[in-house]
Amino acid sequence: MDNQFAPARVDMGRAGANYGVRSLMMLKQSASRGNTAQVNKRFFTREDAIGFLSIAPLVIPLLVVTIYPLFSVLYHSLTIWDGVNTKFVGLGNFEEIFLSNQFWILLKNNLILLLSVPLQLVVAFIVAVLLYEQVRGWKFFRSVYFLPSILSTVVIGFVFRAFFSYNGGLNTFLNTLGLGTLASDWLSDSTTAMAVIILCLIWTNFGYGVLIFLAGMSLLDPYVYESATIDGAGWFTKVFRITFPMLANVVEFFTVTTVIWTFTGLFGFIFSITNGGPGYDTTPIDYMVYLKAFKAGNNMGYACALAVILLIILIGLSRLQMYMTERSTKWSE
């Protein structure tokens, strides 16, 4: 059963959502198959008691701090809520969201941010292939590339903000080159601000990709390469005809993980680099949940509805992933 959870085991929660989706899939499968694992257990045995007592400290807090908020957010998305008073409005919030232009701007921002995913994938794959050639000091490189993953998003975000702000490093560099006319306030223009965020995401996350790609490659069969070499395959043929297809499951894992992360894990970056601005031009959906609830007018019901939309997007993505996984297993059979 373990093997269905592909590559990484621990990565500071980044892959957590992906594992969660997989668990949900398996839960559905095991429910549809029926409960065949435990046969003829009629009594509540001593072992049952031990088991339930052991997981009680896990399950009870999770019910309070995860399940309850989940139902609460679902209910309050149908209300006008200020944290104390609730007024039921049915689908009013959703109507308001979908009829406003703002929501489509947020969704567009999410989609633009998703552009960072293929870029990360390409960079991570190329670097992993280069490192796989056992370059001198490959362990050092691997460690350096992974370094941003242990830093707080606030630290990374504020350093990027400092570097790209008007008095920051980039403009100083342009001035020294005599290109002072190109200098501008990069973060107050929506296009360049978005580009800075995407650059920051690539910088932060590609090392994680390198790490799991390398781990995947280390399990490839070296004989495949040897026979390919004997058949006269060149380096590029080997990389794109053998390595990449054989790593299909790792590529899929990294892509799904990063897509989900892009929808849910960027709060710290957006907060520190642009604060969602200029206007709402770099605000994705999850950042808007925060803004609506705590900054712009304490509109918690509306924010809950946005949160529910975010959750629906995530579920949609997981359906898509299920569909893709089924297709790929059918092909390989």
Add this chain to the structure above:
Amino acid sequence: MAKKLGRIIIFMVLMLIAVSMLYPLFYMGINTFKKSFDYMKDSLGLPSTLYLDNYVSLFRAYKIYVYFFNSLITSSCALVITLGIGIVSSYAFAKVNFKWKKQIYLAVLSLMMIPGMVMLIPLYVFYTRIGLIDNRLSLIIQFSVGSLPYAVFLLTSNFRGIPNEMIEAVKIDGGNYFTTIRAVIIPMGKAAIIAMGIFLFIGNWNELLFSMLFINTQSKMNMTAIIANFSNVHISNEPMILTGLTFTAIPMIIIYLVLQRYIIKGITVGSFK
């Protein structure tokens, strides 16, 4: 010859990427030694004098150690709670046969799918109602429970590898439930427990969203929250902000340098099969 040239080019490319990974940290470091005025004039050059006032005022005027201590307390308390609950329940999931085990396990894991942002508003209201907003206890609860599904996932899959014979042997010797955990589970699962502990600590230390929203009084804030606060107040004094960031980053960099072995292994532990 061509092959050797190719190797050198590859090495240079990798080196270039490595430099670009380290440069932002270098940029952060050198500018902590500059006056705000010098930073505005030239943010790229090395500092001309060793100007330490940023560090001094961070200690004297801003009492940075208070927030450092807050982060340390909340992160470690949450880490201990997560590991305590995680080890016991993972043992049950891995080695005890009880009703609906698989279903409960998968249901717990599927909670990882729900992002914090979705639950943020009800959680904020919940902690307000039970009077824990502006109390570090709310952060400890949130950090520890929030990472439980993840910890259970890692520890359970690791504990499954522990041979049943060892557990039986302890039982035959008259050991009870707790002896089994202490004498078999913890020593055998040590590597996974250490890796999990490191990840939990790093994750808790770096957390921003809850740290920022659940605490209002400055003296109770974590490092990340105070930096976020600070950067809005001192928006024109970039070197000061960068000094604060350096303080937030240094413990993590030290942990990474010292415990890298566990971290890299924890992420890539072979499970492609």
